[in-house]
Amino acid sequence: MKEHVDEVGAEHDSGAASSRTVPPPVAGRPGPRPRTSTEGPHRQLDQIAPPELWGRLVASVFSLPGTLEGRSQVSPISSRAVFLSADEPEGAPGTSLAPGRRLEPVHVHGFEDTSVHLCLPAERGRELVELGWAEPHQFAELGTEFMVYGPRTEEELTVVLAIVEESLRFALGGSESDR
Numbered sequence: 102m103k104e105h106v107d108e109v110g111a112e113h114d115s116g117a118a119s120s121r122t123v124p125p126p127v128a129g130r131p132g133p134r135p136r137t138s139t140e141g142p143h144r145q146l147d148q149i150a151p152p153e154l155w156g157r158l159v160a161s162v163f164s165l166p167g168t169l170e171g172r173s174q175v176s177p178i179s180s181r182a183v184f185l186s187a188d189e190p191e192g193a194p195g196t197s198l199a200p201g202r203r204l205e206p207v208h209v210h211g212f213e214d215t216s217v218h219l220c221l222p223a224e225r226g227r228e229l230v231e232l233g234w235a236e237p238h239q240f241a242e243l244g245t246e247f248m249v250y251g252p253r254t255e256e257e258l259t260v261v262l263a264i265v266e267e268s269l270r271f272a273l274g275g276s277e278s279d280r
Contacts, residue, residue: 130233130257135250142177143218143239143248150215150251154258158217158251159209161262165269174199176218179211183265185272195245196220196272206272207265215251217261219268234260 135148150158162183163170169184175198176182182205189204191197198218199205207219221229223244229235230247238246249265252258 128232130250130260134233134236137216137236137239137248139239141240144210144214145216145248145251148250148253149213150253150258152212154252154255155212155215158215158258158261161258162207162209162265165266168269173208174202174205176208176210179213180208180218181211183207183209183269185269192272192274195223195243198246200242204272206268210251217249217251217265219247219249219265220245221247221264221268221271225267225271229264234264 132148136146138144138146149155159181162168163181167185169186171182171184172178173180173182185204185206191200191202191204194200197204197206198208198220207217210216210218218238226235226237226245226247229249230237235247235249237244238248240246249261252261
C-alpha cells in the first residue's frame with residue numbers, strides 16, 4: 102500500500118480494487134447554488150467546504166486505486182490534479198480538463214474554493230446541473246467540463262466522491278451505465 106505523498110506525481114493506492122458502491126445523486130442538492138466567479142479562474146465563492154471536510158475530500162480522492170496526485174496543467178497552483186497513471190493517454194475527446202496533454206479528468210481546488218472540476222458525459226453533467234450539484238465550467242470547450250460544488254456536509258461529501266469516481270470511469274472509457 103502506498104502512502105499519501107504531497108508531491109507531483111505521487112501515487113496513491115488503497116492496495117485493493119475500489120469497493121465503493123455509492124449510488125450517484127438522484128436527489129437535488131439542498132439550498133441555493135453557491136456564488137461562483139464570472140472571470141477566470143472559475144472558482145466557488147461561498148458555501149465553501151469546512152476545512153475538515155475538504156481535507157477528507159482530498160484524502161479520499163487520492164486514496165482511490167490507481168490515482169496519481171500532481172500539479173494541475175490548467176488550474177491555479179493550489180489545485181491538485183488527479184492523474185490515472187504516469188503514462189495514461191487521453192481517451193476520447195472531452196475526457197480531460199487539459200486536452201492534448203496528460204490525461205487530467207479531475208482536479209480538486211484548494212481550501213479557499215473547495216470545488217472540484219471534472220469531465221463527465223455531457224448528458225450526465227446536465228443532469229447534475231439540474232439537480233443543483235454542478236454547473237458547466239465557464240471555459241468548457243466540449244460540453245463535458247463541469248464544476249462540482251464543494252461538500253458542506255458528510256452526506257454531500259459522499260455524493261461528491263461518487264461523482265469523482267464517475268468522472269474517472271468516464272476518462273477510462275467506462276460507459277455511462279457504469280455509474
